[in-house]
Amino acid sequence: MNYFDQKIQPVRDQRLTIIDSFCGGGCDLLDCARSGCALRQNRRFWQANACQMALTIMMASTVENAQIIMHGPIGCGQQMNGLVAQGNRGRVSRGLPMIAPRPWLSTNLKESDVIGGGEQKLREAIEFADREYRPEIIFVISTCAPNIIGDDVEEVVCRAQETTAATVVGLHCPGFKSRVVASAYDAFYHGLLRHLKFEPEPYKDFLPLDENNPEYERTMHRFQFEKRRTVNIFNATSIGAQDEQELTRLLEALGLKVRIFAEYSSLDKMRMISHAALNVSMCNVHDDYMLSFLKEKYGMPYVIAGMPLGVKATREWLLAIAKHFGLEEQANRLADAEEARVNEAIEPFLPKLRGKRVLLCGGIVRVGVEAVMLSELGMDVIGARLYHYDTGADPIIEDMADNLPDMQVAVSNQIFELVNQVNTYKPDLMVSHAGTHGWLARTGVPSVQLFNAMESRFAYNGLFTIISRMALALENPSYEKRLAAHTRLPYKESWYEKNPFSYLKS
Amino acid sequence: MATQIIHKKSFIENPRSSCALGGALITIGMMPDVIPIVHASLGCAGNLSGAISMGGGSLGSGYCGGASIPTSGITETEIVFGGADRLREQISSTLELLDAKLFVVATGCMTEMIGDDVQGVVNEFDGEPVIAVSTPSFKGDSYTGYEIVLDGIFNRYLPKIPLKDEKLVNLFGLVPAYDPFFRGDLEELARLIERLGLRANTFFTPDQTFENILSAPAASLNIVFSHVWGVPFVERFESKHRTPYWTTDLPIGAEASDRFLIELGKLMGVSEALVQSVIESENNYYYRYFERAADMFSNAGYKFYAETVTNSNYAIPITSYIERELGWVAREAFVTDQALPAQQRLLRDAFNASGLSSELIFETDTTQIAKEITNRHPQSHGERFFAAEKPVFILGSALERETAVKRGAFHLTISYPAAGRLILNRGYAGYKGGLNLFEDILGGERVPNV
Numbered sequence: 001m002n003y004f005d006q007k008i009q010p011v012r013d014q015r016l017t018i019i020d021s022f023c024g025g026g027c028d029l030l031d032c033a034r035s036g037c038a039l040r041q042n043r044r045f046w047q048a049n050a051c052q053m054a055l056t057i058m059m060a061s062t063v064e065n066a067q068i069i070m071h072g073p074i075g076c077g078q079q080m081n082g083l084v085a086q087g088n089r090g091r092v093s094r095g096l097p098m099i100a101p102r103p104w105l106s107t108n109l110k111e112s113d114v115i116g117g118g119e120q121k122l123r124e125a126i127e128f129a130d131r132e133y134r135p136e137i138i139f140v141i142s143t144c145a146p147n148i149i150g151d152d153v154e155e156v157v158c159r160a161q162e163t164t165a166a167t168v169v170g171l172h173c174p175g176f177k178s179r180v181v182a183s184a185y186d187a188f189y190h191g192l193l194r195h196l197k198f199e200p201e202p203y204k205d206f207l208p209l210d211e212n213n214p215e216y217e218r219t220m221h222r223f224q225f226e227k228r229r230t231v232n233i234f235n236a237t238s239i240g241a242q243d244e245q246e247l248t249r250l251l252e253a254l255g256l257k258v259r260i261f262a263e264y265s266s267l268d269k270m271r272m273i274s275h276a277a278l279n280v281s282m283c284n285v286h287d288d289y290m291l292s293f294l295k296e297k298y299g300m301p302y303v304i305a306g307m308p309l310g311v312k313a314t315r316e317w318l319l320a321i322a323k324h325f326g327l328e329e330q331a332n333r334l335a336d337a338e339e340a341r342v343n344e345a346i347e348p349f350l351p352k353l354r355g356k357r358v359l360l361c362g363g364i365v366r367v368g369v370e371a372v373m374l375s376e377l378g379m380d381v382i383g384a385r386l387y388h389y390d391t392g393a394d395p396i397i398e399d400m401a402d403n404l405p406d407m408q409v410a411v412s413n414q415i416f417e418l419v420n421q422v423n424t425y426k427p428d429l430m431v432s433h434a435g436t437h438g439w440l441a442r443t444g445v446p447s448v449q450l451f452n453a454m455e456s457r458f459a460y461n462g463l464f465t466i467i468s469r470m471a472l473a474l475e476n477p478s479y480e481k482r483l484a485a486h487t488r489l490p491y492k493e494s495w496y497e498k499n500p501f502s503y504l505k506s
Numbered sequence: 507m508a509t510q511i512i513h514k515k516s517f518i519e520n521p522r523s524s525c526a527l528g529g530a531l532i533t534i535g536m537m538p539d540v541i542p543i544v545h546a547s548l549g550c551a552g553n554l555s556g557a558i559s560m561g562g563g564s565l566g567s568g569y570c571g572g573a574s575i576p577t578s579g580i581t582e583t584e585i586v587f588g589g590a591d592r593l594r595e596q597i598s599s600t601l602e603l604l605d606a607k608l609f610v611v612a613t614g615c616m617t618e619m620i621g622d623d624v625q626g627v628v629n630e631f632d633g634e635p636v637i638a639v640s641t642p643s644f645k646g647d648s649y650t651g652y653e654i655v656l657d658g659i660f661n662r663y664l665p666k667i668p669l670k671d672e673k674l675v676n677l678f679g680l681v682p683a684y685d686p687f688f689r690g691d692l693e694e695l696a697r698l699i700e701r702l703g704l705r706a707n708t709f710f711t712p713d714q715t716f717e718n719i720l721s722a723p724a725a726s727l728n729i730v731f732s733h734v735w736g737v738p739f740v741e742r743f744e745s746k747h748r749t750p751y752w753t754t755d756l757p758i759g760a761e762a763s764d765r766f767l768i769e770l771g772k773l774m775g776v777s778e779a780l781v782q783s784v785i786e787s788e789n790n791y792y793y794r795y796f797e798r799a800a801d802m803f804s805n806a807g808y809k810f811y812a813e814t815v816t817n818s819n820y821a822i823p824i825t826s827y828i829e830r831e832l833g834w835v836a837r838e839a840f841v842t843d844q845a846l847p848a849q850q851r852l853l854r855d856a857f858n859a860s861g862l863s864s865e866l867i868f869e870t871d872t873t874q875i876a877k878e879i880t881n882r883h884p885q886s887h888g889e890r891f892f893a894a895e896k897p898v899f900i901l902g903s904a905l906e907r908e909t910a911v912k913r914g915a916f917h918l919t920i921s922y923p924a925a926g927r928l929i930l931n932r933g934y935a936g937y938k939g940g941l942n943l944f945e946d947i948l949g950g951e952r953v954p955n956v
Contacts, residue, residue, distance in 0.1 A: 045599035046579040048572070050556075051549020073615055073643030074518065074844075075525025075550075078557030081904070081923040100908050103872055108518045111644045114619060125517040132873070144547060144616050145644065148585060175549035176585055176616055415574045416603065435556075435573055438566065490541060490570035492605045503599060 004293050007154040009190035011052070011178035012390060015289075019389040020179055022411035023501035026401025029389060029409050038389075040506040047414050051175030053143055054079060055184030058237045060139040060171060062087050064096070064266035067135035067166065068104040071122050071153060072143030080104045090453060093241035094264050105129055109145050119151050123160060130164040136267045138166045139191070147174040157195075167267060169195040180388050182285050182363075185236070189290035192262060198273040198294070205271055230257040230276040231321065234287040237263065238363070238434075240453035246461045247282075247308065250318060253334055254327050262290075274298045278324050282307050282317075282458070283365040284392035306396055307365050307458070310373030311339045314459045342460040346377075349471040354378035356474065359425065361385040361418065362433035362450040368396035370431065370450070372403045377467075382425055383408040385418065387433065410501060415439050419489060420500035429474060431466075444484030446473040519871035520905055522561075522817070522842045522922055523684060525643030528554040529651025530612040532562070535571040536682040537709055539607040539716040540659075542570075543600055543636075545593050545624055546614025548579035558648075561922050562683030563929030576600040580617060589622045594630065601634055607716040610658065611638040612651075618642035637663050647844055649735045649817075652681045656739045660722055661746050667724040674725040675699060675774070676707045676749070678740060679732030680756070685819055686924040690933020690942070691731075691756060698767060698936050701784045702776045723747040727773060731756040733856040734818045734849045755860070756823040759831040759940030760792045792937040799944055808948070809833065811895040813879055814864075815840040815902030816921040818853045824901055824920065824934075825862050827943060836864035837895065838882065840875050840902070842921075843868075875902075876909040885913075899947075907953060917953045918946055927951065 003010055012018050017033050021041040024032070032038050053076060060068055061083040070077035084101040092098055105128070107113075107121045122140065129138055142153040157170035173187040202208045206223065209216045231251055235244060248258040261273060279294055279302040281287045291302040305320035306313050315335040322331030357380045360367045364386040375381045381404060389397070389411050400409075410417065418436060422443045430440050430447035440447040448469045451457050456465040523529070527546065531554055534542040544551040555572040559565045567574060578596045580589045593611070600609060613624055618640065628638040639658035641651050656678065677695060680688040692708035699706040707718040707725065728740045728751040740751035752773055757766035764785050771781035812834045814824050821839045828834045839862075841853065850868055857866045869875050879900075886892035898915035900906050904925040910917035919927050920934070920943075933939045946952065 044595055045603055046548065046577055046596065048544065048551030048555065048575040048577045049548045049579075050552050051547055054549055054553045069517075073525050074521045074523065074647055075528045075554055075643045078521070078524040078528065078561070079553060081520070081557065081925055082560040085925060100912075101905075103519045106518050106521050108516075108521065109644055114615070114644045121516045128517070144614075145619070148616055148619050175547035176580060177582055179548050179579060179581060181549075438572075439574065488569070490574060490604050490606065492603060495603055503603075 003289075004190075004193060004296065008172040009186045009289070011183040012180040012186065013178050015186070016390045016392060018180055019411050020413070021504050022389065023504060024409060025405065026397055026407065026409045027405065029411070030394065030397055030401065033389060033391065037506060042505050043414070043503050044505050045416065045503045047416060049179070049413055050181050051173075052178060052181055052184040052187055053077075053141060053173040053175050055181050055237070056171050056173040056187045057141055058083060059184070059188045059263055060141070062090055062237075062263040063137060063139075064264070065136035067102060067129045067133050067138045068141060069122070069125050069129055069138060070104065070106045070141045070143065071109075071118065071125075071151070072107065072141070072145050073109045074106050076143040077104065077106060077141065090241065090264060093454065094244070096264065102133065102135070114145060114149055117149060117151055118146050119156050122151070122153065122156050126156070126160040126164060126168060130166050135166045138164065138168045140168060140170045142170060142172045142174065144174040144176050147172070147177070167195060180390075182388060182390070185286050186289045189262070189287065189293070192270070193290065193293050196267065197271050198298070200271050200275050204268070226257065227275050228277050229255065229325070230259060232273060232276045232279045233258060233260050234279065234281055234290065235260055235263050236283070236286045238366075238451040238453065239282065239458070240455060242456035243458040243462060246456060246459045250334065250338075250459060251321065254322060254325070254330055256321075256325065274300065276300065278303060278321065280321055283363070285363060285365055285390065288392050304392075307369045308462075309366065309369045309458065310376070310463055311335070311342065311460075312376065313369050313373065314463075315339070338460045342463055345464050346467045349467045350377060352471045352474060353467070355380055356428040357382050357426070358429045358431060359383045359385070359421065359427040360431050360450070361436060363387055364389055364393045365396050366450055368393065368400045371400055371407065374431075375404055381407055382427055383410065383421065385410045385412050385421070387411075387413045412501075416491060416495070417500045417503075419443050419491065420496060420498070423496050424500055429470060431470070441480050441483050442487045442489060444480050446477050446480050448473045518844070519873055521647075521870070522903060522905070523647035523649060523844065524554050524558060525615075525648065526641040526646045526651035526654060527612055527614050527643055528558055529648025529681065529684070530610075530639060530641040530655045531555060531571070531575065532558050532565070532648070532683045533652045533655040533681070534610045534612065535568050535575070537659075537719065538714045540719070541600075541604055541606040541609050542575055543597060543609055543611045544575055544577040544614065545589065545611055545617045545622065546577065546580065547616060548577060550614045551575040551577045558683045560925055561686075563686040563924040563927045565683050565929075570604065570606070576604065578617075585616060585620055588620060589617050590627050593622065593624065593627050597627065597631055597636060601631070601636070607635060608659070608663070609636045610655065611636065612641045612655070613639075615643040648684055649681055649843065652684075653736060653739050656736065657742065659719065661739070661742045664720065664723050666747055669724065670726050670749070671721070671724040672726045673704045674707065674721065675704060675727045675729055676722050676725045677709070677729050677731070679730040679736045679753075679819060681735060681819070682710055684817060684922045686920075686922055686927070686929050687933045687935070687939070690929070690931045691935035691939060692933070693931060694933050694936035694939050698763065698784075698788075699770070702767065702771060702774070702780060704774055704776070723749065725749050727752060729754060729770075732819045733852045734843065734845055737852070755826070755856070756819065756935050758823045758827040758934050758936075758943060760789050760937055761830045762823065762826055763788065763936050763940070788937045792940060795941050796944065799948060803948060810835070810897050810899035810916065811883075812836045812864075813838050813840070813898060813900045813902070815842060815875055815900065815906050817841065818843045818845060818849070820921055821853065821866065822857055822860050822862065825864050826860065827940065828901070829862055829864070831940065832947075834899070836862065838879070839864045839866050840878070841866065841868050842870050842903075844870055872905045872909070875906070876912070879909065879913070910953070918951055
């Protein structure tokens, strides 16, 4: 079956084996996924989260000269007001100019639209956006309501394209389709791959030469040489400019040219995607969909080799790329030199961290790799909370289960379980996903950001940063202690006497 | 007149309100010991809370907000087969797990579209403190959501109290987060009301308990600080609980606060002598601070043409302050609510009656507001003597910052979305609030800040 030709992409649950409610060991998780018990995993109690629409607009709002039209009722996309500032921070940290916040539109579906359909409103909004704001790309975000009433958003998008100057891209991300927020990555990339061009165009991106031109051979040679040495790296909202710079630094040290997609990219830049030798992912959850599309369409090979967190995973990541270019020896030498320097740099911090009980919480790949890394540095990793499980991350989970066979592994993004876990297992430190830290502080435990797009987390600079952040977090916990002592959490006392995962059902 | 190619009112630019569910969530979540249960997809409550928190000046999650909000988290299965079973399970597990005096089930658009019998499910929990309100996004914006929740709690859930407490008043009209200074405003109003020997239920400030909600029907007066939002609600409140209401403007600064105290005193039968002595002491406090800042204000020549961009609640109060306290020339008062024509008429009447000289304009879209300002205030194109109205100060939301930068105008964020501001107990109401606003206009919050 080919998903790429469909108007609307499948959600993760349809494409992969998914678990979002689970507690056990690493091996149990893999067993559950493979035996089919995954299909029955659920909870009796749920708390709010994000949806795939939220993450889709996070990504779309970073694309240069792009206009966002929310097709839905007025509440959907409210976070755009904050994403503008976030996007500008991301832009500036990548050396791109600050831009005036581009307004966004909501089709503001009302009761009459829910009954009569919202397609006409959407058509008008696209037409208006094209004339009024003159964007390069118009992202049409299709939310729950139009998908329930049966608006054919993709048809409106394709029709609108005939009369608009901007490239119109439909991003189909109704929240009810999946509890797995990561479905957003596929929604975003599916829109791009359906509506954008990934091939350099003559006269726009290069000057075609006549074969008889004396420069022809030399130019072609250079053109092809560049392509053979170019690597595309795919970023995501959790990956900041400093991470991109660190990975670029390392790959450039191997003599490769690096391009980064698709956040903070543009219509023009994205045409260069196919002009590269290799696509590299940092996380299958982000971009396996896009990379398999590029392989199918352009025959581009790709590397999905875990996340470069810590010395071991970074070396593996580097070697996986180097292997493609026959540069293993150079990569090993580079890793040796970098490791020697970073090991020396983190050494003074390690005594403060050794033996400390740490609980990790966040995306499956990052947490899986980081759990192994921190335990190798001598920390007592007491548990891993994965926001979701999907089959693509099996190599990470297998490695984690091998290295930490007795560690508790939960699949949970639920705050009530987190609060109970902290209360029951009393970690010294949490390394946790964005959005949880306020609740963690209320429970009295210091926490470090699992990722922070304004800081470094990847490879050697990233290792140094997170180690020093952890050491800092452990110093002076007055804020968390006082806050916890004066804050009442909403749970009944009886909750803390129960197992944190007693609301799981199967 | 600019050519209007498209009837652009069918859609909206940078909406300054979320949906009815968003307004309901923040209203419920700000009340003491009240927890929402959201019957919608997993994302709604999280997305809305995050966005509203940011727009409300980093309001945060509170007791059981944000990622802690219990939700049925329905998926495609429930869209097809109905969500009643999931909701029933969620209510029952919520009652087991969470500690509150009242749970309010609020619906999202998808569960209303599929026609779940939410009230029917809630009725099954007889004897438990659970009620339901219908707040689908397509029914209205957050201001509507605020009214729907108040109706559900005060006019449907709360029983009548036969005996009135003649010293007690309820404060309504300020919408949590969408009036970003609501807590500071309410605290100052309660302080002034207490100085007259009365007591106020604010419902949304940290000093409040569930007792305040329970005692609301006994109040002798509902004060609504809005000509638009909450008015139909207090009308229904009056017909059920026999509490009369008074719609008035939020008093900002000494001049407006004096008038507020005098009128309130009359309505509540407070002795004139007491009212006068309170006014005197408050003015003394206010002007001993104000006059010190006056050196800086006057020496710097802080006299401006002012544009305000606010919701309908703040339009009159803020214009009144800058016109009557600061002596600025208020030009346009843009109101960004999606108010219906009848609601617009209510505000227009009040605005006309207020005697303020600026012009009231209803406009939701940021770009359109910027264009209006440009059209109405042409700038010099090199003429030697050009009567450009300068300098300009725009008091609006964070969205007006760019408009101000482009015009070389000053800007202060006072309305939703108040992104970039951290607002705790800061308010602009009353005497203390008037000083806060003076501080912000003169001090570090203003942009450019040189």
